[in-house]
Amino acid sequence: xxxxxxxxxxxxxxxxxxxxxxxxxxxxxxxxxxxxxxxxxxxxxxxxxxxxxxxxxxxxxxxxxxxxxxxxxxxxxxxxxxxxxxxxxxxxxxxxxxxxxxxxxxxxxxxxxxxxxxxxxxxxxxxxxxxxxxxxxxxxxxxxxxxxxxxxxxxxxxxxxxxxxxxxxxxxxxxxxxxxxxxxxxxxxxxxxxxxxxxxxxxxxxxxxxxxxxxxxxxxxxxxxxxxxxxxxxxxxxxxxxxxxxxxxxxxxxxxxxxxxxxxxxxxxxxxxxxxxxxx
Amino acid sequence: xxxxxxxxxxxxxxxxxxxxxxxxxxxxxxxxxxxxxxxxxxxxxxxxxxxxxxxxxxxxxxxxxxxxxxxxxxxxxxxxxxxxxxxxxxxxxxxxxxxxxxxxxxxxxxxxxxxxxxxxxxxxxxxxxxxxxxxxxxxxxxxxxxxxxxxxxxxxxxxxxxxxxxxxxxxxxxxxxxxxxxxxxxxxxxxxxxxxxxxxxxxxxxxxxxxxxxxxxxxxxxxxxxxxxxxxxxxxxxxxxxxxxxxxxxxxxxxxxxxxxxxxxxxxxxxxxxxxxxxxxxxxxxxxxxxxxxxxxxxxxxxxxxxxxxxxxxxxxxxxxxxxxxxxxxxxxxxxxxxxxxxxxxxxxxxxxxxxxx
Numbered sequence: 001x002x003x004x005x006x007x008x009x010x011x012x013x014x015x016x017x018x019x020x021x022x023x024x025x026x027x028x029x030x031x032x033x034x035x036x037x038x039x040x041x042x043x044x045x046x047x048x049x050x051x052x053x054x055x056x057x058x059x060x061x062x063x064x065x066x067x068x069x070x071x072x073x074x075x076x077x078x079x080x081x082x083x084x085x086x087x088x089x090x091x092x093x094x095x096x097x098x099x100x101x102x103x104x105x106x107x108x109x110x111x112x113x114x115x116x117x118x119x120x121x122x123x124x125x126x127x128x129x130x131x132x133x134x135x136x137x138x139x140x141x142x143x144x145x146x147x148x149x150x151x152x153x154x155x156x157x158x159x160x161x162x163x164x165x166x167x168x169x170x171x172x173x174x175x176x177x178x179x180x181x182x183x184x185x186x187x188x189x190x191x192x193x194x195x196x197x198x199x200x201x202x203x204x205x206x207x208x209x210x211x212x213x214x215x216x217x218x219x220x221x222x223x224x225x226x227x228x229x230x231x232x233x234x235x236x237x238x239x240x241x242x243x244x245x246x247x248x249x250x251x252x253x254x255x256x257x258x259x260x261x262x263x264x265x266x267x268x269x270x271x272x273x274x275x276x277x278x279x280x
Numbered sequence: 281x282x283x284x285x286x287x288x289x290x291x292x293x294x295x296x297x298x299x300x301x302x303x304x305x306x307x308x309x310x311x312x313x314x315x316x317x318x319x320x321x322x323x324x325x326x327x328x329x330x331x332x333x334x335x336x337x338x339x340x341x342x343x344x345x346x347x348x349x350x351x352x353x354x355x356x357x358x359x360x361x362x363x364x365x366x367x368x369x370x371x372x373x374x375x376x377x378x379x380x381x382x383x384x385x386x387x388x389x390x391x392x393x394x395x396x397x398x399x400x401x402x403x404x405x406x407x408x409x410x411x412x413x414x415x416x417x418x419x420x421x422x423x424x425x426x427x428x429x430x431x432x433x434x435x436x437x438x439x440x441x442x443x444x445x446x447x448x449x450x451x452x453x454x455x456x457x458x459x460x461x462x463x464x465x466x467x468x469x470x471x472x473x474x475x476x477x478x479x480x481x482x483x484x485x486x487x488x489x490x491x492x493x494x495x496x497x498x499x500x501x502x503x504x505x506x507x508x509x510x511x512x513x514x515x516x517x518x519x520x521x522x523x524x525x526x527x528x529x530x531x532x533x534x535x536x537x538x539x540x541x542x543x544x545x546x547x548x549x550x551x552x553x554x555x556x557x558x559x560x561x562x563x564x565x566x567x568x569x570x571x572x573x574x575x576x577x578x579x580x581x582x583x584x585x586x587x588x589x590x591x592x593x594x595x596x597x598x599x600x601x602x603x604x605x606x607x608x609x610x611x612x613x614x615x616x617x618x619x620x621x622x623x624x625x626x627x628x629x630x631x632x633x634x635x636x637x638x
Contacts, residue, residue, distance in 0.1 A: 075504055101506035113501035115494050117563065126494050130506035132487040136515060142482040147294065150486060154293040193505060 015052075018260050022245050025053035027089075028229055029074070029197060034083035036069055036253075043069040044080070047255045049248045051197060056223055057231045058240045061250035062273060067233045068110060070250070071201050074231070075107050076100030102130045106190040107199035110233075112182045116175035120166060120185050123174055124157045127192030160188050163225075164218060180211040187218060191226075198222065200232035204239060212236065216243060241265065249273070299481055316470060321463040329462035330535075336576040337469035338530045343556040343568035344480050345523025350554070351562035352484055353516035354496030355405050359417035361549035362424035363521050364528030365541050366394045369434050371529035372443040375456075376436060383448040383455060387472070387529045394525020395518040397424075402517030406510055421550055428541040442540050445533040456533045465534050472530060476523055481565055483519060492516050493563070524553075559612055561621025570620035578605055 015025050029051040036044040044066045051057050059067045072078040074085065076097040085092045087103065095103075106127070115123050132153065134146045161167055164184050169177060174185055183203065190198055203219065204212045216239055222228050234240045240247065241261040249257035249264055251273040257264045264270055288303050290296040300306040324333065342360060349355050371390035375383065401420040405413050428434045435443050447457030454460045455468045483489050491512040494502035503509050532539045539545075552575065560571020579601055586597035616623055630637070 077500075077504065096508075097503045098506050098508045101504060107504060109501065113498045115497035115501070117497050118490070118493050122490055122493070126490045126502075126507070127505055129487065129491060129494075134487070136483070136488055136519075139486040139488050140479045140482050142486070146482075146486060150297065151293045154297070158293075189505065 018246075020260055020262055022055075022260060024055060024245065027051075028053045028087070030086040031070075031074070032084045032086060034070070034073060034080045034085070036066070036073060036078060037081045042253050044073070044250075045253045046083070047250070047253075048083075049255065049258055051229060051231055052246075054223070054227055054229055055245040056219070056243055057229075058244035058247045059231065059233050059250065060235075060237070060240055060247060064252075065250040066253040067250055068201060071107065071199055071231070071233060074197075075105055075199055101193065104193075104196035105199065106193040106195035106197075108183075108186045108190050108201060108203060110201040110205060112179075112186055114174045114182055114186055114189070117173060119171050119173055120177070120188075121157065121161070121170050123185055124160060124188045124192045125153060127189035128153045128157065130193055156194075157192055160191050163191075163221070164188050180207055180214075183207070183211075183215065184218070187215075187222075191222060191228075194226075195228065197229045197231060200230065200234075202233050202235065204234060204236055212239060219243060297485070299485070313474070316474075321467055324462050324466050326462045329466050331580050332576065333466050334469055334535050336573055337466070337473045338527050338535055339553065339556060339576055340569050340572040341469075341473050341476055341530070342524050342527035342553045343560065343572045344477060344565060345520045345527060346553050347557045347560075347562065347564070347568045348480060348484070348492070348523065349516050349520035351557055351564065351567070352489060352496065353492040353513065353520075355402070355513060355516060356410065356414040357417040357520070358414050358547070358550045358554065359401060359420035359424070360524055360553045361545040361547060362421040363394050363398055363524040364531060364549060365424055365428055365545035366397045366521075367391065367525030367528030368532035368539055368545065369428055369443065369541075370394060370525065371533055372436075372445070373434070375446060375448065375533070379446070383450060383533065386448075387526055387533070390529035391522040391526040394528070395522040398517045398521020398524075399514050402514055402521075405513050405517065418547075418550075421547055425541050425545060440540075442538050443532065444538045445536075448533070456537065458537065460534070468534060469530055472526060476526065477565055477569070480519075480523070484565070488515060496563075555609060557619075559609060559619055561619030564619070564621035566624065567619050567621030570624065574620065575605075578608070 013027060015023065017023060027050045030048075031050070032048050034044055034047045035042070047066075047070065059070060061067050069078060073080050076095055076099070079094055092100075092103075115126065118126070132149065134149050138144075138146045161170060164187065166181065166184060166188065169181060169185075174182055177185065187200070187203065190200075200219070204215050207215065219230060219232070220243065223230055232244070234243075244261060246259060247257070247261055247264045248255060249267070249270045251269075256269040256273055257267040259267075288301075290301065295301075298306070300309055320333070342364060346357060346360050349357050367390045370393035371386050374381075374386040374389050378386070401417060404416040408416060429441065432441075435441055438444075445456040447454050447459060449455065450464075450468060453464045455464050484492070491502070491507045492515075494505070494507050495509060495512045495516075499509060502512070528545065531544070536544060556571035556575050557568055558571070559574055560569070561567025582601045582604055583597060586592045586600060587594055592600070
């Protein structure tokens with residue numbers, strides 16, 4: 001593909017450098033003209049954008065703009081009425097959410113969706129579900145392979161526990177943990193899958209400033225250390241503008257802006273959507 | 281004082297993952313096993329075997345089975361009695377069709393047959409949840425009992441409509457039929473319970489168990505992190521039915537010897553096993569054992585106190601027994617909704633700190 005070829009989003013398909021000097025990598029995932037309708041309600045109408053390797057991509061917009069619906073389309077929970085999802089250069093056929101997970105996507109939820117009866121450790125271990133290979137018979141006997149596999153995955157999970165600084169609550173049932181820690185465990189569970197793309201649905205909702213700072217640091221570290229591509233939805237504009245490399249702005253199911261935080265901040269349509277428009 | 285984990289360090293993940301990570305627990309576990317295998321068989325008599333130990337062991341297997349489905353995977357089932365009947369009739373058909381094969385294989389085979397039937401009746405769980413699923417499994421209960429009454433092939437066209445266990449031996453000792461020694465009945469049930477409980481523990485602590493619990497706690501999130509809900513639910517139904525089927529087969533062949541399906545495997549049985557896991561503790565192997573022991577022992581104990589101790593007439597005692605057991609269950613559920621397993625856990629926490637709780 002030559003540099004001249006453009007993607008549907010109007011930016012080069014090849015890696016490029018933005019006006020403010022950010023390195024933007026190859027296209028990892030691309031939404032092509034996604035439309036999602038529920039009966040007569042149009043949740044998303046004709047939206048296209050891409051997610052590039054190694055970037056932090058934010059999706060913002062006022063309440064009811066269709067951000068969460070977009071994330072649900074990406075994670076395979078909703079099937080778009082029209083449009084295509086391309087992943088790693090090929091069109092993704094219609095698949096179940098667990099198959100999407102196996103392809104290398106992991107996500108967190110706006111309202112925490114942890115397994116409340118299980119310990120922190122078990123929750124994060126469940127995140128590695130897609131990487132477990134032993135069959136039921138081997139597990140029933142708990143011989144050699146099953147035990148070895150458990151040990152190996154435990155090691156990987158312990159690294160995540162260290163990374164997120166939650167060693168002390170390893171064996172605590174997550175139902176008993178405070179909100180901020182639950183959010184952190186949920187991030188851990190998503191990280192455990194070692195995803196290519198990590199989807200975060202309002203990772204900082206309901207947090208105080210200190211917790212937000214912690215969470216921001218974790219998100220940046222994940223992006224830096226593991227090179228994970230991140231797509232996130234967030235309401236806190238300060239956080240979004242500081243964290244993300246590129247931003248998609250949605251309003252009433254339409255895309256009204258796409259670009260670096262600076263570009264988006266100066267986009268008239270975006271300003272109108274957030275601050276309101278004068279009607280004469 | 282005596283219950284300490286100080287100095288008990290785990291340096292590998294394998295150590296940390298043990299079923300009994302505290303040394304004291306581990307030793308107690310081996311002591312219990314040693315007594316169960318090495319002492320009780322020599323002391324047991326017919327009364328203790330038939331009234332207490334054999335029903336306890338068999339119900340414990342059924343309770344573990346149902347706990348896998350309901351406690352671990354969150355799928356409520358009222359079809360336990362029906363699945364026990366499948367195990368019993370499968371065992372009977374296998375025993376009479378292949379008399380030269382060891383009964384052990386018949387029992388295991390009965391488990392597999394029940395697993396298949398369980399998967400079949402588990403299919404609705406992919407679409408419906410909670411109470412609605414309970415009603416669907418209730419249909420399984422009534423259908424299966426009806427089937428075994430209606431189709432003479434299942435009871436080999438016998439005139440009475442009953443099935444009778446012929447005499448079968450293991451290592452030369454009779455384990456079914458009228459000439460069975462008390463200890464032989466006890467031993468075969470104990471061996472099955474021990475092995476099955478060990479398998480249940482292994483399954484529930486690994487990937488399979490986590491996928492069941494994930495489905496139980498938050499099925500949408502489970503699916504999104506890569507749990508195949510179809511697989512998780514159907515394996516839970518299969519494993520659960522396997523256990524329940526073996527329990528049914530043992531109940532018929534070793535414990536009762538002769539069975540009329542409506543009486544032995546009616547809806548009462550489904551509720552009894554469900555109460556066992558609720559009282560014992562959902563999502564706990566130990567809870568299954570504790571619940572089975574509680575509901576098997578309590579009536580025996582009450583009977584001994586009321587009839588033997590206070591000299592009441594048997595019919596009044598029988599009614600009082602129902603009232604007391606029912607009342608106790610209600611009190612119990614209000615006081616400790618998480619069951620005996622939770623009480624046990626709290627007790628252990630207290631003991632760890634005793635006598636200096638602060």
